[in-house]
Amino acid sequence: MMSLIAKVNEHNQTKPLIVVGKPGTNKMKKALSFVSDEPIIQYANEFDIPDIFSIPSEKGIIIRDMTYKPKTDDIYTAMVAYRGQVVLVSDNQKDVPKKLFNMCKLKRSIKKELLEEIREIAPNSEEPSNYELDIFPLVSEYLKNQDRDEVATLLKLNNPPDIQMISWLAPNVHPGKLSFVDYTVKRRWSTDYLWELLAYSHDGKMYKKMEMPMRGSYSQMWKICRKIGLRKSDNYLLQSLIKDESFRDYLSTVLNNTERRLLKIKKKTRKKKMDAIKPENQLMRWL
Numbered sequence: 001m002m003s004l005i006a007k008v009n010e011h012n013q014t015k016p017l018i019v020v021g022k023p024g025t026n027k028m029k030k031a032l033s034f035v036s037d038e039p040i041i042q043y044a045n046e047f048d049i050p051d052i053f054s055i056p057s058e059k060g061i062i063i064r065d066m067t068y069k070p071k072t073d074d075i076y077t078a079m080v081a082y083r084g085q086v087v088l089v090s091d092n093q094k095d096v097p098k099k100l101f102n103m104c105k106l107k108r109s110i111k112k113e114l115l116e117e118i119r120e121i122a123p124n125s126e127e128p129s130n131y132e133l134d135i136f137p138l139v140s141e142y143l144k145n146q147d148r149d150e151v152a153t154l155l156k157l158n159n160p161p162d163i164q165m166i167s168w169l170a171p172n173v174h175p176g177k178l179s180f181v182d183y184t185v186k187r188r189w190s191t192d193y194l195w196e197l198l199a200y201s202h203d204g205k206m207y208k209k210m211e212m213p214m215r216g217s218y219s220q221m222w223k224i225c226r227k228i229g230l231r232k233s234d235n236y237l238l239q240s241l242i243k244d245e246s247f248r249d250y251l252s253t254v255l256n257n258t259e260r261r262l263l264k265i266k267k268k269t270r271k272k273k274m275d276a277i278k279p280e281n282q283l284m285r286w287l
Contacts, residue, residue, distance in 0.1 A: 059086060
């Protein structure tokens with residue numbers, strides 16, 4: 001029993017690791033902390049160790065750039081055969097082959113470690129900001145950031161579609177602040193002026209939860225009409241036709257489940273061999 005526990009502990013100590021982090025987060029420095037002072041370092045697309053058993057277990061192996069054409073089979077063989085520590089280094093998690101990723105214990109190299117080093121070197125420096133934003137964080141910055149100069153800069157750099165931006169702001173901002181920008185300025189004057197005017201029309205004070213724009217609901221009846229050979233405008237005819245039982249049976253064989261539910265038509269069930277046969281006890285069966 002004790003030998004089994006010892007083997008499990010030994011396996012956990014030498015289990016392959018993968019260090020994941022964006023560029024600039026000192027992934028290699030973190031990977032070097034798991035191996036010896038002089039490990040074997042190779043790139044994933046050039047990995048080639050012919051005799052893996054000749055490498056001392058205390059030395060360690062680091063495989064860099066797992067996101068660029070890794071030699072999956074060779075790396076897998078090394079991870080299985082090598083008795084020491086193997087560390088993979090990758091910029092992201094999704095590009096690493098699952099065959100290799102599932103064997104590893106994940107270690108993340110986060111931005112905080114890099115920021116702490118920068119603070120030690122330059123204690124009065126400002127934290128870097130990401131100016132490339134999608135529509136959701138961009139709208140959130142517009143609504144809650146009171147530095148309107150920064151908001152104007154974000155809008156100019158990202159330059160989102162004007163209709164999309166205004167449609168996302170409409171449920172959250174008073175229409176009086178958007179009406180002039182939407183009706184008069186949009187696509188008539190320069191784009192920079194549009195974003196500046198939009199940025200300074202709001203003070204950045206918002207205390208309620210941001211509301212998401214709702215998609216409009218559209219009728220799918222015209223698709224059903226086209227499917228059965230009617231025109232788009234023949235919706236009124238369809239409502240009359242489905243009153244006929246034979247036509248309803250025809251529709252149940254042509255339409256899918258969603259379209260049948262829309263018309264409130266049940267799918268016609270087929271008789272199975274194992275279904276019970278009900279006897280017809282009527283006089284008409286003798287005629």
